[in-house]
Amino acid sequence: MASPPPSLADSFRTVAVPTGAGWRRWFAFAGPGFLVAVGYMDPGNWATDIAGGSAFGYALLSVVLLSNLMAIVLQALCVRLGIASGMDLAQACRARYSRGTAIGLWLLAEVAIVACDLAEVLGTAIALQLLFGLPLVWGVAITALDVFVILGLQRFGFRKLELFVVALLVLIAGCFVFEVAQARPAVGAMLAGLLPTADLVTDPARLYLAIGILGATVMPHNLYLHSSIVQTRAFTDQREAVRWATIDSTVALGLAFFINAAILIVAAATFHVGGRHDVAEIGDAYHLLSPMLGVGAASAVFAVALLASGQNSTVTGTLAGQIVMEGFLHLRLPVWARRLVTRLLAIVPAALVVVATGDAGATRLLVLSQVVLSLQLPFAVVPLVRFTGDRALMGAHVSPRWLHGLAWTIAGLIIVLNLSLLWSMV
Template sequence: MTPTPARSLADSYRSVAVPKGTGVFRRFLAFAGPGYLVAVGYMDPGNWATDIAGGSAFGYTLLSVILLSNLMAIVLQALSARLGVAAGLDLAQACRANYSRPVTLVLWVLCEIAIVACDLAEVLGTAIALKLLFGLPLTWGVIVTAVDVFLILALQRYGFRRLEAFIIALLVVIAGCFVFELALARPDPGAIMRGLVPTTEILTNPAMLYIAIGILGATVMPHNLYLHSSIVQTRAFDQDVGGKREAAKLATIDSTVALGLAFFINASILILAAAAFHTAGRTDIAEIDEAYRLLAPSLGMGAASVVFAVALLASGQNSTVTGTLAGQIVMEGFLNLRLPVWARRLVTRALAIVPAVIVVGASGDAGATQLLVLSQVILSLQLPFAVVPLVAFTGRRDLMGDLVSPMWLRVLAWAIAAIIIVLNGTLLYGML
């Protein structure tokens, strides 16, 4: 193995103190934060279309798929945190240190394509929200998203904890919006509980299976695995075996709790669509702006549509912040190349804005929806190239030491990897 690369996110590495000689709860609070940055990727605008389509077409049935996807995500993010804590490497650095140069370059290119695709979904989601809230044409909304690079720069100047606080604040806004929406929709609690139990109908109904695979494909984001393995290293935990073991445990609790919030929000989108549209016989709602227009008359309150759009805008901005961090981590980890954050952000955003402006200008709203779907297909293609190395690395004792994944966890992780690869392959095949 080659020598250890430079520290991941060097400016923030071990910048958050972990108190010593205090109770477990206070130490856990020091670790709380990275999980919420990771959770953002599981509720970005790319998830909204699949959740809305699933809820309007099939009611509460596909809630079990959201639950299953979330449980898979919890395991994978726990492995990602474990890698960062035990090996002191993020996933990109681990690939660079253990694979040949050609393999590393291929993985880097694939990951960069996925980050641009993810940024594309954020651009379109934010542009759609601006159109719904302020009537701004989609093309202008896409162009306006270029200025959010200054938001990222401003946040990072005040330290990593402030960045985490901003993310959590937006997550609270999103969750609050959906609590309000669900209170208006008054969904059937019994139907919700039944929807959390998987049924064979999901496998036997081709249309339902297609949307179910889409939900899974849009949920597990590859860049989150790179992100989590890096930002967990912002905590100044003890470097002995006991300190690392506690750090891995607390980081896992943090990400599990945060992904529980992500599950609530994703499930809320589907439940809202089921309660507002499916029960009224509107089983054809699949687009975000269409759902926005119909929410107010369906729920009997004009504020319902506005709150929905505010949540979408918050979702797009949150995903922008974490996408920027992931891009920085990937470039530095794979290439050991460090660019100023503003330069990195402008390049990534430009690569997302150009196709978005062209497609939206030529095809309008319908083109935006199709481009949003395409971005999820690209993410599906890249996912195995992040999941497989992660599972492999965390099962190696020479890399992980005493924190190597136990046999039961390795078996579970490989099973999840296989399921994701097969289902995402099926989704891609169906779309093509």
């Protein structure tokens, strides 16, 4: 089967891989995993983690850990698919499914990208409001200008784009090292929270937030994104490329786990322990952090990290949208046009909710967007697992039986959790 033209053609095989061994060769493969990791710590994660930590203490840490482990496996499959088949997930769906099925999967992928972009819009607008007092509806409108940030970064090449994202990730991580140090969480309670309990499924309120955390962590658009951007490396040895790219994504997702867990830990140690089990709004968390921790800078550091998170997610959301459209439809739009279409589809509902319900509705819409992402997830995971287990497509890099079985178990767990949520809602 002939491979279709690559998505992100301007970046395809543009990052040189030096010969020989050593850290420089590893460094050449480092980067795509960190772009993917951005989606695992976007503003949607903040909303679900803050609400979960405030309401249930450390109990939902187990969901954060489980979601991250699932993400590591699924992103490793994306690496295999992109490197071994020469196609990203969107291209593989178009090539292996009927036209009707491919169009349906494309529409669902676009819904997931809009839901993700909605979280980025609201997160950035909330951060601007907290830092500068800007009305939320104006912050929503200003996010349309993010397209110029993307255009400016892409002019300098894909490697520079990766370095920009990594710099913002380091800033976010540093902010939360500070926050956790000030919150002084109970180590024993944290460790206990890493073990799942039955009430995660039996309690509808916990299940709703658990699904939200899952949707905010394992994002559908990341599967399309990762399977494409691993092809930016000019590798010659597929086996080596799979190994190094998998290490890259695993390390990056380890950082994402730290940040997600830190958000929940700060909420649990500050709000839940302090008797404030009702803190579900990002704005409320901002206003309460400094007085409850007794540290004046805590709230400002929190808002700076939120703004960096929203801007980082903007970069990867744009790339994912471009990959999905090119892969499924073979339609290439200018980056500015693709970005504006996606952003306007997110801005309109965000602005309507803010106008209709005020600032209080923004965080509720953030959590809902993450639940929508989770409901879309099986429609990306199931094709990914099928393709990476197909020897005719993958050749020597087909998933071994243990990995294929584990991947199907993860897909089944995601489907069961989503069905449980739908049943509880009914």
